[in-house]
Amino acid sequence: MSAVVAGVDIGSTTAKCVVLGEDSRILGKSLSVVGVDIVKDAERALEAALADAHLSRSEVSFITGTGYGRYKVYFGQLVVTEISCHARGANFLFPGTRLVVDIGGQDTKAIRIDEKGEVVDFAMNDKCAAGTGRFLDVCANALGYDVGEIGPLSLQARRAVKVTSTCTVFAESEVTSYVSRGKDPKDILAGLHASIANRTLSLMQRVGVEPEITFTGGVSQNEGMVHALHRRLGVPVNVSPLSQYLGALGAALHGRERLSGGAA
Amino acid sequence: MITGGLDLGAGVIKGVLLEDGRRILATASAPSRGIPVQTAHQVLDALGETANIAPDDIDYLCTTGFGRYSIPERNLQVSDFTSSARGAIFLFPKTRMVVDVGTQASRTMSISETGKVLKFKMNEKCAAGAGRFVERCSKYLQVPLEEMGPKALASERPKLISSVCAVLAETEIINNVAEGVPLSDILMGVFLSLAQRAHSLMRYVGIQPEVTLVGGLVRNVGMVKALHDTVGMDLNVAPDAYYAAALGSAVLGHSRLRKLATAPQGARG
Numbered sequence: 170m171s172a173v174v175a176g177v178d179i180g181s182t183t184a185k186c187v188v189l190g191e192d193s194r195i196l197g198k199s200l201s202v203v204g205v206d207i208v209k210d211a212e213r214a215l216e217a218a219l220a221d222a223h224l225s226r227s228e229v230s231f232i233t234g235t236g237y238g239r240y241k242v243y244f245g246q247l248v249v250t251e252i253s254c255h256a257r258g259a260n261f262l263f264p265g266t267r268l269v270v271d272i273g274g275q276d277t278k279a280i281r282i283d284e285k286g287e288v289v290d291f292a293m294n295d296k297c298a299a300g301t302g303r304f305l306d307v308c309a310n311a312l313g314y315d316v317g318e319i320g321p322l323s324l325q326a327r328r329a330v331k332v333t334s335t336c337t338v339f340a341e342s343e344v345t346s347y348v349s350r351g352k353d354p355k356d357i358l359a360g361l362h363a364s365i366a367n368r369t370l371s372l373m374q375r376v377g378v379e380p381e382i383t384f385t386g387g388v389s390q391n392e393g394m395v396h397a398l399h400r401r402l403g404v405p406v407n408v409s410p411l412s413q414y415l416g417a418l419g420a421a422l423h424g425r426e427r428l429s430g431g432a433a
Numbered sequence: 434m435i436t437g438g439l440d441l442g443a444g445v446i447k448g449v450l451l452e453d454g455r456r457i458l459a460t461a462s463a464p465s466r467g468i469p470v471q472t473a474h475q476v477l478d479a480l481g482e483t484a485n486i487a488p489d490d491i492d493y494l495c496t497t498g499f500g501r502y503s504i505p506e507r508n509l510q511v512s513d514f515t516s517s518a519r520g521a522i523f524l525f526p527k528t529r530m531v532v533d534v535g536t537q538a539s540r541t542m543s544i545s546e547t548g549k550v551l552k553f554k555m556n557e558k559c560a561a562g563a564g565r566f567v568e569r570c571s572k573y574l575q576v577p578l579e580e581m582g583p584k585a586l587a588s589e590r591p592k593l594i595s596s597v598c599a600v601l602a603e604t605e606i607i608n609n610v611a612e613g614v615p616l617s618d619i620l621m622g623v624f625l626s627l628a629q630r631a632h633s634l635m636r637y638v639g640i641q642p643e644v645t646l647v648g649g650l651v652r653n654v655g656m657v658k659a660l661h662d663t664v665g666m667d668l669n670v671a672p673d674a675y676y677a678a679a680l681g682s683a684v685l686g687h688s689r690l691r692k693l694a695t696a697p698q699g700a701r702g
Contacts, residue, residue, distance in 0.1 A: 205608075205611065275601065296596075296597050296598060296601075297559070297597065297598040297600075297601070298598050298600035298601050299598075303600055303601070304600075307600060335558055335559075336558060336559045336560045336561075336599070337560075337598070337599070337600045338560030338565055338566070338569065338599045338600060339537070339558075339560055339565075342565075
């Protein structure tokens with residue numbers, strides 16, 4: 170029996186899958202948008218990652234589901250919360266991690282972890298779009314940009330505006346009024362990123378800010394946000410091209426432990 | 434003696450002309466887009482036309498609302514709490530509680546028999562409890578704002594909204610549409626969600642009869658029904674309550690003017 174394991178992370182916005190080989194090497198991964206049929210989206214995420222790894226389904230010994238839609242990963246053998254998975258994934262990629270900041274499409278979490286990657290404490294906002302990827306989506310839209318463009322643009326700001334609204338809806342109006350007052354969109358974008366950094370910091374403070382800090386979730390791919398967090402915290406945050414996959418990676422790692430009989 | 438009241442709200446500018454502090458001569462409103470001062474002048478012109486008087490015939494102008502400082506020719510400005518309370522007392526003298534769900538903020542206050550504000554609670558931080566949420570729903574459900582209320586009245590099984598955020602609720606509502614939930618049930622669900630938020634503001638202040646609804650919400654029959662069903666008591670509703678803050682500031686303008694007229698010359702400000 171080969172010891173290939175897979176983790177499937179069904180988020181509110183995207184599905185991620187990571188296929189892990191015996192030596193914990195990433196053999197394949199996938200990222201896709203989540204639609205209405207979550208069950209099918211989970212299947213597709215796994216198939217895409219298997220295709221990337223040039224493996225067939227029968228070669229995978231264990232599948233773990235995580236994320237918002239984890240109970241729809243019907244083909245999996247284990248379900249783990251995304252909090253534990255992000256903790257484990259961050260620990261794997263950056264072993265010095267003590268605080269994980271996960272900014273996803275629809276929620277934000279601050280997770281304090283120990284040196285083994287176990288969760289010590291966490292705080293989360295899943296009630297309100299403020300401070301989440303959704304906030305950036307809405308504001309990018311209001312400025313006529315694609316969400317992928319706004320991070321780099323925000324880095325070109327000369328003087329960030331101050332965004333006072335917490336609520337996404339009110340921030341959208343604030344953005345529009347800044348535009349009509351002739352403010353540079355780059356300065357507005359920098360202000361928006363700084364505002365999320367502020368909100369994130371207060372979430373982090375609820376569990377205690379302790380380096381190293383690893384930034385995960387879809388928004389970690391936004392370099393403007395990485396910069397804004399760094400500025401607000403005064404210390405750099407760990408980020409990698411794999412940051413968005415840390416939930417799926419952590420799920421695969423949890424599966425591997427289960428397969429080998431208990432905790433590592 | 435003619436006094437004017439102007440309420441410069443976040444969504445709509447409203448105006449009232451009042452004769453001798455007792456009789457409403459005219460009411461008018463316009464959406465506050467672009468430059469508020471221009472819209473305010475349009476409202477004043479419309480008032481003058483209805484009452485058939487020239488702008489100079491207004492003896493005293495009192496402004497209220499978010500943009501109350503933007504009108505240079507005002508004689509007085511008062512807070513929107515004070516003016517709504519006065520307007521509510523003018524229309525329903527037994528009012529002890531005023532509820533206002535505005536475009537950008539919702540407010541609840543308890544008032545004395547003379548219209549003094551005793552205690553209040555306001556939400557201006559979150560769109561989920563404000564009219565802006567209804568405006569957004571109107572847009573993505575493609576139901577004109579003024580048709581939302583009447584349509585909601587047909588609801589048999591309102592579809593409650595679990596999200597407490599206007600943005601996250603959007604996804605939920607769109608999913609409900611996709612699942613074939615009747616439009617009237619979705620709309621009533623939106624109004625009930627706003628009503629629950631207004632109700633918790635009311636409970637915070639302490640509910641006491643009579644409760645008078647003021648501002649934009651009185652024009653929305655769906656919202657009025659949702660609030661009535663949520664609170665479980667009779668609520669005062671009148672068409673002129675839409676202008677309550679403007680009306681109240683005209684009333685306050687009148688009493689100020691009378692005081693000035695009766696005061697000794699030297700004391701005139």
